[in-house]
Each structure stands twice: as C-alpha cells, then as structure tokens.
Amino acid sequence: DSGVTQTPKHLITATGQRVTLRCSPRSGDLSVYWYQQSLDQGLQFLIQYYNGEERAKGNILERFSAQQFPDLHSELNLSSLELGDSALYFCASSVRDSFTDTQYFGPGTRLTVL
Amino acid sequence: AQSVAQPEDQVNVAEGNPLTVKCTYSVSGNPYLFWYVQYPNRGLQFLLKYITGDNLVKGSYGFEAEFNKSQTSFHLKKPSALVSDSALYFCAVRDTDQAGTALIFGKGTTLSVSS
Numbered sequence: 333d334s335g336v337t338q339t340p341k342h343l344i345t346a347t348g349q350r351v352t353l354r355c356s357p358r359s360g361d362l363s364v365y366w367y368q369q370s371l372d373q374g375l376q377f378l379i380q381y382y383n384g385e386e387r388a389k390g391n392i393l394e395r396f397s398a399q400q401f402p403d404l405h406s407e408l409n410l411s412s413l414e415l416g417d418s419a420l421y422f423c424a425s426s427v428r429d430s431f432t433d434t435q436y437f438g439p440g441t442r443l444t445v446l
Numbered sequence: 447a448q449s450v451a452q453p454e455d456q457v458n459v460a461e462g463n464p465l466t467v468k469c470t471y472s473v474s475g476n477p478y479l480f481w482y483v484q485y486p487n488r489g490l491q492f493l494l495k496y497i498t499g500d501n502l503v504k505g506s507y508g509f510e511a512e513f514n515k516s517q518t519s520f521h522l523k524k525p526s527a528l529v530s531d532s533a534l535y536f537c538a539v540r541d542t543d544q545a546g547t548a549l550i551f552g553k554g555t556t557l558s559v560s561s
Contacts, residue, residue: 334492377550380546431542432495
C-alpha cells in the first residue's frame with residue numbers, strides 16, 4: 333500500500349458526460365501528479381499540482397481540468413467524454429517538487445466510456 | 447526531448463534464472479532514473495531509483511539496476527527470478543526539460559517467469 337488513495341476504483345459512463353476523479357496523497361506530500369494509462373498511448377503525464385498551485389501541464393486535453401484543495405487532496409475533472417478517454421487514471425504524490433523525490437502511485441481509477 | 451526506451455515488449459525467463467529488463471534513456475542534463483512494477487489491476491509500485499553516486503542501485507524485492515552513462519542504459523536485474531516477479535515493468539526518467547517534476551515512462555516490458 334503506497335498511502336495514496338483514489339476514488340472511485342471503477343467508473344462507467346456515457347459519451348458526453350462529465351466525471352470527477354479524486355485523489356488523496358500520502359500524508360505530508362505536497363506534490364500531486366495525474367497520469368493516464370491507455371493501450372495506445374502508454375503512461376502519459378497530465379498535470380502536476382504543488383501545494384495548491386498548478387505546477388506543470390503535460391498532454392492534458394482542454395476538456396480536462398484539475399485542482400488541489402487546501403487539504404492537499406486533488407480532483408481531476410473530465411468533461412464531454414469521448415470513447416477514447418477510456419483509460420486507467422493514476423494519481424501519484426511526492427514530498428516536494430524535486431527531481432530526486434520518489435513518486436508514489438495510487439491504485440488508479442478505471443474509466444470506461446460507453 | 448527527453449525519452450526512455452524499453453526495447454523488449456516481453457522477457458521470458460525460467461524460475462531461478464537471472465533476469466534482465468533493458469532500458470535506455472536520452473536526456474539533456476543529469477539523468478534521474480526510476481523503475482516501477484505494475485501487477486494486474488494494481489497501481490505502479492516503486493522499485494528503485496538512480497540519482498547520483500554508485501552505478502549499482504539496490505531496490506525492493508531483490509531487484510537491482512545498473513546505471514551505465516556511456517551506454518545511456520539503466521537495466522533492471524535480479525539474480526534469481528521468482529514466478530511472483532511476473533508483471534509489467536516500467537522504466538522512467540525525470541522530465542528536466544519542462545516545468546515541474548513529471549516522469550516520462552517507457553512503454554513497459556512484460557516479464558514472464560515460468561516454473
């Protein structure tokens with residue numbers, strides 16, 4: 333158990349809908365990262381938050397957004413869902429915003445868009 | 447652009463034999479390298495990392511990795527494989543070109559250990 337929790341575990345929804353994925357980082361970790369894992373794209377970085385502020389953006393679609401709250405938990409919002417958004421979404425956390433810190437991953441949320 | 451490559455989609459090894467999972471990298475500055483393992487329907491578990499110092503890094507579950515700067519490689523090794531090591535292994539490098547501290551992952555290598 334990494335100490336990173338994600339809810340829900342599974343999500344099944346329809347095209348055009350909007351969903352919210354939630355992540356609680358390890359206790360004391362200030363950085364939260366979101367990654368998407370799909371068969372065709374592999375593991376791709378979406379976005380990073382550090383201590384409540386957006387720190388970096390990767391291959392995140394404009395239909396997707398995220399935020400980190402004062403208690404450091406984070407939410408990833410996916411809207412106008414398309415079939416191609418079906419994937420495993422991981423949250424990871426690390427102590428600081430440092431190249432040397434280890435990222436610890438949650439169990440993921442499996443999103444299925446029908 | 448920084449990248450990491452795992453040239454083998456699958457590695458097959460018999461239980462008790464040594465295993466190697468290959469990884470090569472391309473970075474513009476200092477490499478910060480990581481190995482993760484993913485079991486079916488589970489998240490990624492951290493195995494080990496290279497930041498600086500000794501080229502042989504020891505990690506969890508008996509795994510180790512050898513950093514080779516001249517060959518830009520960071521191969522994962524284990525002296526004696528177990529059936530329970532069968533999983534998907536990812537090599538990753540810190541993206542030092544962009545803002546933030548994200549990881550860039552390889553495509554993954556499936557390790558299959560037969561009894």
